[in-house]
Amino acid sequence: MSALDLWSMAFVFLLATFVGLQVIQNVSRLLHTPLMSLTNAISAIAVVGSILIAGEEHTMMSTILGSVAVAASVTNIVSGFLITDRMLKMFRDRRPKA
Amino acid sequence: MMRTHFIQASYLAAATLFILSLRWMSDPKTARRGVAAGVGGMALAIAGTLLHPEIISFTWIVVAAVIGTIIGVPLSRVPLTAVPQRTALSHAFGGMAAGLVGTAKYFLWLQEGQLTAFRTGAIALEVILGYLTLTGSLMAAGKLQEIVPTRPITYRGQNVVNLSLLAVAAAAAIYLTYAPQTWQLMILIIVLALAFGVLLIVPIGGADMPTVISLLNAYAGLSAVAMGFVLENKVLIVAGALDGSSGLILSIIMCRAMNRSFTNVLFGAFGQVQTASGAGEARVAKSGTPRDAADLLGNAGSVVIVPGYGMAVAQAQHRVREIYDQLTRRGVDVKFAIHPVAGRMPGHMNVLLAEAEVPYDALIEMDDINHDLPQTDVVLVIGANDVVNPAARSDPKSPIYGMPIIDADKARFVIANKRTMSPGFAGIDNDLYYADNTLMVFGDAKSVLGDIVKGLSAEAAVH
Numbered sequence: 001m002s003a004l005d006l007w008s009m010a011f012v013f014l015l016a017t018f019v020g021l022q023v024i025q026n027v028s029r030l031l032h033t034p035l036m037s038l039t040n041a042i043s044a045i046a047v048v049g050s051i052l053i054a055g056e057e058h059t060m061m062s063t064i065l066g067s068v069a070v071a072a073s074v075t076n077i078v079s080g081f082l083i084t085d086r087m088l089k090m091f092r093d094r095r096p097k098a
Numbered sequence: 099m100m101r102t103h104f105i106q107a108s109y110l111a112a113a114t115l116f117i118l119s120l121r122w123m124s125d126p127k128t129a130r131r132g133v134a135a136g137v138g139g140m141a142l143a144i145a146g147t148l149l150h151p152e153i154i155s156f157t158w159i160v161v162a163a164v165i166g167t168i169i170g171v172p173l174s175r176v177p178l179t180a181v182p183q184r185t186a187l188s189h190a191f192g193g194m195a196a197g198l199v200g201t202a203k204y205f206l207w208l209q210e211g212q213l214t215a216f217r218t219g220a221i222a223l224e225v226i227l228g229y230l231t232l233t234g235s236l237m238a239a240g241k242l243q244e245i246v247p248t249r250p251i252t253y254r255g256q257n258v259v260n261l262s263l264l265a266v267a268a269a270a271a272i273y274l275t276y277a278p279q280t281w282q283l284m285i286l287i288i289v290l291a292l293a294f295g296v297l298l299i300v301p302i303g304g305a306d307m308p309t310v311i312s313l314l315n316a317y318a319g320l321s322a323v324a325m326g327f328v329l330e331n332k333v334l335i336v337a338g339a340l341d342g343s344s345g346l347i348l349s350i351i352m353c354r355a356m357n358r359s360f361t362n363v364l365f366g367a368f369g370q371v372q373t374a375s376g377a378g379e380a381r382v383a384k385s386g387t388p389r390d391a392a393d394l395l396g397n398a399g400s401v402v403i404v405p406g407y408g409m410a411v412a413q414a415q416h417r418v419r420e421i422y423d424q425l426t427r428r429g430v431d432v433k434f435a436i437h438p439v440a441g442r443m444p445g446h447m448n449v450l451l452a453e454a455e456v457p458y459d460a461l462i463e464m465d466d467i468n469h470d471l472p473q474t475d476v477v478l479v480i481g482a483n484d485v486v487n488p489a490a491r492s493d494p495k496s497p498i499y500g501m502p503i504i505d506a507d508k509a510r511f512v513i514a515n516k517r518t519m520s521p522g523f524a525g526i527d528n529d530l531y532y533a534d535n536t537l538m539v540f541g542d543a544k545s546v547l548g549d550i551v552k553g554l555s556a557e558a559a560v561h
Contacts, residue, residue, distance in 0.1 A: 005330060006216060009326070009327055009330065009332065009335060012332050012335050012336060013323060013326075013327075013335050013339055016113075016335060016336040016339035016340060017339045017342070017343050019117060019339075019340070020120070020339050020340040020341075020342070020343030020344065021343045021346070021347065023117060023120045023121050023124075023340075024120060024340075024343055024344045024347045025347060026121070026124040027120065027123045027124055028123070028124055028125060028126060028129075029436075029438070029445065029448075029463055030126060030445065030448045030458050030461060031123055031126060031129055031445060031448070032348060032351075032443075032444035032445025032448075033181060033185075033443060033444065033445035033446050033448065033449045034123070034129065034445070034449070035120075035123055035344060035348075035444075035445070036185055036311070036312075036315055036344070036345075036348065036443065036444065036445075037181070037184075037185060037188070038119065038120070038123065038132065038133065038136060039120070039315070039319070039340060039341040039344040039345075040185065040188045040189070040192065040315070040318075040341070041136060041140070042116050042119065042120075042136055042139070042140070042337050042340060042341060043192055043318060043319050043322045043337050043338055043340070043341035044140075044188075044191075044192060044195070045112075045116075045140065045143055045322065045333060045334055045337040045338070046192065046195040046196055046199065046322050046325055046334065046338075047140075047143075047144060047147075047195075048143055048144070048147045048329075048331060048333065048334060049195075049199045049325050049328075049329045049331065049334060050162075050195055050198075050199055051144070051147050051148065051153070051159055052147065052150060052152060052153065052329070053199055053202045053203065053206075054158045054159050054162060055150070055152070055153030055154065055155060055156065055158070055159050056152050056153060056154065057154055057155055057158075058206055059205075059206065059209070061202065061205065062202040062205065062206050063158055065198040065199070065201055065202040066158070066198070066199065066202055067158040067159070067161065067162040068162070068194075068198055069194070069195040069198040069199050069202075070158075070159055070162035070163060070166065070195075071162040071163070071165045071166040071169070072166070072191040072192070072194050072195040072198075073166065073191070073192075073195045074162065074163045074165075074166025074167060074170065075166040075167075075169045075170040075173065075188070075191050076170070076188045076191050076192055076195075077140055077166070077170070078166060078167050078170030078171060078173075078174065079169075079170035079171070079173035079174040079184070079188065080174075080188060081133055081136060081137050081140075082170070082171065082174035082175075083173070083174040083175075083176075083181070083184065084133050084136075085130060085133045086174065086175075087178070087181075087449050087452070088126070088129045088130045088133065089130070090449070090452040090453050090455075091126040091129070091448075091452045091458045092452070092455065092457055092458065093126075093127075093457055093458070093459060094457040094459050094460070
């Protein structure tokens with residue numbers, strides 16, 4: 001990896017953090033619990049790294065560690081998105097008076 | 099080459115969708131679209147990853163994905179009171195994935211002689227953050243589920259012990275960047291990080307859980323960022339940074355709501371306010387029946403309900419909704435005052451009330467409702483205590499002095515439901531209960547509120 005790669009990653013991190021701070025500050029306070037389960041699912045993007053380690057099958061140990069990491073990440077993806085949607089479905093506007 | 103472009107383009111699209119996903123969370127009306135965007139982004143990123151030519155076999159990937167789905171689906175169906183535990187558990191899984199990938203990468207590169215100073219440093223960071231999030235979150239989940247004692251456990255020199263553990267791990271990490279081959283140090287770092295996670299949560303009491311969960315959220319995000327640096331993968335860095343900044347903002351909001359400094363939380367040196375001010379002189383509170391409460395509520399023009407976690411423990415949300423319905427039908431203006439730390443995690447109370455079908459536009463933030471309280475006829479406090487304790491405003495000696503509260507005492511009348519007169523979570527006496535305009539209704543929240551509903555409907559029948 002060249003030194004430039006390192007710096008471009010640092011820039012990505014910096015900019016993504018600022019975007020994150022900005023976007024999250026605008027999230028409705030009503031939705032902070034679903035927000036946390038949603039970001040949880042999103043950060044399970046770690047599945048990307050886990051898949052590579054598990055799929056390359058370099059050594060037995062790396063395959064085992066990678067597969068456990070895939071299972072953990074998929075758990076977060078599945079449960080994170082499902083429970084976020086389940087909670088958001090409950091938020092209703094004032095019902096029309098019958 | 100073509101394939102590389104394809105993979106990177108899928109990552110770029112995924113990162114875009116993740117940002118949009120969080121943007122759409124700004125309003126309950128668009129929030130579900132946010133989930134769809136998140137799912138789409140994740141699907142794209144996974145599809146792109148599966149195109150990598152380095153993958154020689156899909157067997158274990160598929161097996162692991164099936165196992166993950168089997169665990170994940172039931173975890174998404176837990177009761178909403180258990181959402182904090184589920185969240186802590188998923189932080190633990192996130193931390194574990196980061197830690198395991200870091201460990202695997204280190205030993206692979208060690209074998210292949212490809213460890214550089216930068217790679218080793220990034221892995222050390224990933225491993226420290228990942229494993230401390232793993233054990234810390236498991237401890238937090240255990241405390242929330244009450245498998246682990248919820249009482250904070252403190253001892254002399256706790257901070258010194260914790261900080262020196264972290265310092266040793268950091269020193270080992272720095273040495274490793276100079277001598278990447280000393281794998282024994284990597285093992286040491288892993289052990290220290292695992293231990294540090296446990297010790298970090300041991301001194302923390304139940305009342306501080308919302309802050310701790312947010313903080314662990316930030317750590318989980320940062321461990322994903324570190325993984326991105328190790329694997330030189332920018333979508334990991336973006337998604338991790340989004341998660342990390344979310345955790346950071348929520349921690350800051352929770353800190354403010356508890357009146358704690360951020361550094362205080364960072365070092366885990368909290369949960370020690372348990373020094374109960376103890377026995378005050380015996381004072382008498384005015385107590386009444388649910389029927390009295392129903393009369394008071396039925397004749398009010400405006401009512402503000404202050405729900406606390408006690409309401410959720412008693413499973414009284416649906417009774418609360420019935421009171422809301424009864425009063426609204428009579429033309430009473432009813433709102434809910436939501437303190438940021440009402441519940442066990444940020445925003446928890448909103449979800450609990452939404453499940454009981456209370457419309458979200460009746461849920462008002464503490465800062466907004468406080469302007470209205472002096473003009474409010476009746477405040478109904480259910481299972482909340484410290485968040486309505488006026489001592490936070492007036493008594494500098496009180497452990498909760500300075501904590502922002504809901505000004506329930508400024509309303510014309512207060513009805514407070516509690517099981518007994520015993521002080522709340524933080525063990526602090528509450529002057530609100532002894533005020534002249536306060537009516538205490540003792541008993542289990544669910545049955546008391548049920549009786550109030552009956553009282554209200556009986557009254558309505560008379561009119």
